Amino acid sequence: MSGDSRTVEAPTRVVVLRARGFRNLAPLTFEPGPHFNVIHGDNGAGKSNLLEAIHYLGALKSFRGAKREDLIGLDCDTALLDATLSGGAAPHQLRIELGRSERRRLQLDQKRPRSSSVWHQTVQMVLFHPGDLVLAAGAPDRRRAFLDRILEQIDPIYGSTLASYEKALRSRNRLLKEESINRRSVRAYDAILSKAGAVVGTARARLVDDLAPRVTRAFEEVFAGDTPLGVRYLPRVEPTEEVIVQALESSFEKDCKRGFTADGPHGDDVELRLHDVGARHHGSQGQHRTIVLALKTAELDLLTERIGRVPILLLDDVSSELDRSRNRRFFEVLSHAGGQVFLTTTHPEFILLENDRVDFQVEGGRVTR
Amino acid sequence: MAPNDPIATLIALLSRLPGVGERTAARLAFHVLEGDAQYAQSLGKALSTIHDDVTRCEMCGNYGAESQCAICKDPRRDESIICVVAKVPDLIALEALGSFRGRYHVLHGLLAPLDGVGPDQLPLDALERRIREDGVKEIIVATPLNVEGEATALYVADTLGSSPVRVSRIAAGVPHGGELEFTDQVTLGRALEDRRSL
Ligand SMILES: Nc1ncnc2c1ncn2[C@@H]1O[C@H](COP(=O)(O)OP(=O)(O)OP(=O)(O)O)[C@@H](O)[C@H]1O
Ligand SMILES: [Mg+2]
Ligand SMILES: [Zn+2]
Numbered sequence: 323m324s325g326d327s328r329t330v331e332a333p334t335r336v337v338v339l340r341a342r343g344f345r346n347l348a349p350l351t352f353e354p355g356p357h358f359n360v361i362h363g364d365n366g367a368g369k370s371n372l373l374e375a376i377h378y379l380g381a382l383k384s385f386r387g388a389k390r391e392d393l394i395g396l397d398c399d400t401a402l403l404d405a406t407l408s409g410g411a412a413p414h415q416l417r418i419e420l421g422r423s424e425r426r427r428l429q430l431d432q433k434r435p436r437s438s439s440v441w442h443q444t445v446q447m448v449l450f451h452p453g454d455l456v457l458a459a460g461a462p463d464r465r466r467a468f469l470d471r472i473l474e475q476i477d478p479i480y481g482s483t484l485a486s487y488e489k490a491l492r493s494r495n496r497l498l499k500e501e502s503i504n505r506r507s508v509r510a511y512d513a514i515l516s517k518a519g520a521v522v523g524t525a526r527a528r529l530v531d532d533l534a535p536r537v538t539r540a541f542e543e544v545f546a547g548d549t550p551l552g553v554r555y556l557p558r559v560e561p562t563e564e565v566i567v568q569a570l571e572s573s574f575e576k577d578c579k580r581g582f583t584a585d586g587p588h589g590d591d592v593e594l595r596l597h598d599v600g601a602r603h604h605g606s607q608g609q610h611r612t613i614v615l616a617l618k619t620a621e622l623d624l625l626t627e628r629i630g631r632v633p634i635l636l637l638d639d640v641s642s643e644l645d646r647s648r649n650r651r652f653f654e655v656l657s658h659a660g661g662q663v664f665l666t667t668t669h670p671e672f673i674l675l676e677n678d679r680v681d682f683q684v685e686g687g688r689v690t691r
Numbered sequence: 692m693a694p695n696d697p698i699a700t701l702i703a704l705l706s707r708l709p710g711v712g713e714r715t716a717a718r719l720a721f722h723v724l725e726g727d728a729q730y731a732q733s734l735g736k737a738l739s740t741i742h743d744d745v746t747r748c749e750m751c752g753n754y755g756a757e758s759q760c761a762i763c764k765d766p767r768r769d770e771s772i773i774c775v776v777a778k779v780p781d782l783i784a785l786e787a788l789g790s791f792r793g794r795y796h797v798l799h800g801l802l803a804p805l806d807g808v809g810p811d812q813l814p815l816d817a818l819e820r821r822i823r824e825d826g827v828k829e830i831i832v833a834t835p836l837n838v839e840g841e842a843t844a845l846y847v848a849d850t851l852g853s854s855p856v857r858v859s860r861i862a863a864g865v866p867h868g869g870e871l872e873f874t875d876q877v878t879l880g881r882a883l884e885d886r887r888s889l
Contacts, residue, residue: 424712486837486838489805489838490838490842492805493803493804493805493838493842494804496804496805497804504809504810506810506846506849506850507802507804507809507810507846509845509849510802510841510842510843510845510846510849511842513841513845514838514841514842514845
């Protein structure tokens with residue numbers, strides 16, 4: 323991929339992670355290697371928990387959709403993650419404290435960050451886990467979430483704009499469910515939705531324009547996809563302020579009847595086409611896997627280019643998803659990218675890597691090298 | 692814990708304050724207990740009389756000792772221009788600038804359908820009445836620049852659309868999603884100057 327390496331900065335990497343009271347993990351000081359870190363152990367040992375802790379450092383949420391209480395060890399009151407990262411302008415110190423009743427406490431370099439956007443601009447990661455198959459086979463919201471997660475890491479105002487959009491949408495939908503609907507109250511949200519919606523929709527459409535050729539290339543060249551893959555942003559309405567506000571205005575009556583807002587970027591999708599049929603409903607399982615790999619490879623490539631350094635890559639139990647030749651190809655791409663990689667597996671011998679590799683064993687929540 | 696343990700009672704009461712957890716409440720309680728008894732008495736007296744000594748101004752909703760607040764009573768304040776704010780701390784932040792010479796209208800809330808707050812719970816009729824009766828020419832909506840603040844501003848502008856007043860909104864010099872109370876003075880001053888019409 324962009325192997326000519328326009329990157330100027332050293333890859334982001336975890337130098338040390340201390341975890342306490344997180345899931346089933348025993349108090350932990352984890353010092354991973356700079357390249358491949360193979361985390362192995364039996365089913366239920368805590369491999370994904372360790373990966374989830376690393377991923378939380380960047381995403382500030384669980385990739386398995388777990389609530390905060392679920393992340394705290396069963397007999398603990400708080401979970402604490404404390405990590406030193408290198409790469410970029412300076413090393414960073416991250417500290418996250420999750421309590422059962424109190425608010426989450428975040429510290430970036432000993433200070434409370436001004437917004438979550440500051441955090442996302444500091445720590446970038448790409449995650450690939452078995453649940454990602456829904457990117458090809460699942461509903462549109464999964465593909466939108468894929469775009470949103472990339473954008474919040476490269477665009478400093480995207481996250482807060484999206485949050486405003488979603489809040490305004492929930493508010494408008496609530497008003498539409500009321501018995502007697504106040505037109506003026508609803509209209510107050512139309513202006514917010516069209517303004518924020520234009521920003522969200524435009525950012526996503528531009529991202530897909532940039533992502534699409536990379537996905538297509540990865541699909542064909544790297545993973546030897548047998549047919550050409552087409553990728554396109556499919557907006558429900560054109561993402562401009564005027565068009566969205568017009569759409570909201572003209573579908574007001576219908577929105578009242580159905581009790582929710584139909585038009586806007588919350589209805590957008592990313593179209594994936596193999597030959598001339600939609601991949602979502604027509605692709606085989608193997609094709610879906612390959613599409614997801616291509617999406618992830620493109621994501622890594624694009625993030626690297628946009629932020630000027632290679633993000634941390636997390637792979638949960640991925641090699642079991644791929645056949646041998648695709649598995650090998652994938653690791654070639656990753657080796658070439660040169661970033662720090664964490665991957666979990668029950669079978670470390672299946673990880674086809676000889677060099678730059680450190681193995682960790684997880685047993686009953688205990689991590690040893 | 693004993694049923695009538697005065698320390699436990701104090702801690703429990705303090706921990707109901709916003710941003711005060713169990714631990715902070717305990718620290719405060721022991722600070723008061725181990726410190727000057729005079730201070731504890733003054734604090735207690737101030738707390739016990741605050742609801743009787745302070746009322747909402749019947750004109751603007753600001754807090755004061757009488758039925759009309761100091762700002763509404765001040766004849767030097769320009770009654771043709773009203774600044775609409777969400778809460779009294781926002782009024783205080785604007786007053787600290789010293790540059791605004793008009794009067795205020797405190798909503799004591801913002802539109803928030805998700806929390807069940809609709810236009811009927813806001814004193815908007817009172818605002819319209821003031822406009823009709825007091826010769827108001829301009830309304831500046833200085834609600835926060837987050838979803839609730841924007842929605843309220845747009846609603847107010849829409850409501851006043853048919854009346855002859857000019858309605859403007861403080862400019863987006865305030866951080867995205869920002870609360871006025873926490874906005875620094877320079878930013879707030881500029882936001883007030885650069886207001887745009889709604
Ligand atoms: N909050 C928690 N406190 C204590 N233990 C927990 C908590 N949440 C999950 N666990 C335990 O963690 C274990 C699961 O760990 P994890 O998902 O990391 O397994 P894994 O090593 O990835 O296994 P697999 O190979 O099956 O994916 C389970 O035994 C579960 O009971
Ligand atoms: Mg697992
Ligand atoms: Zn008053």
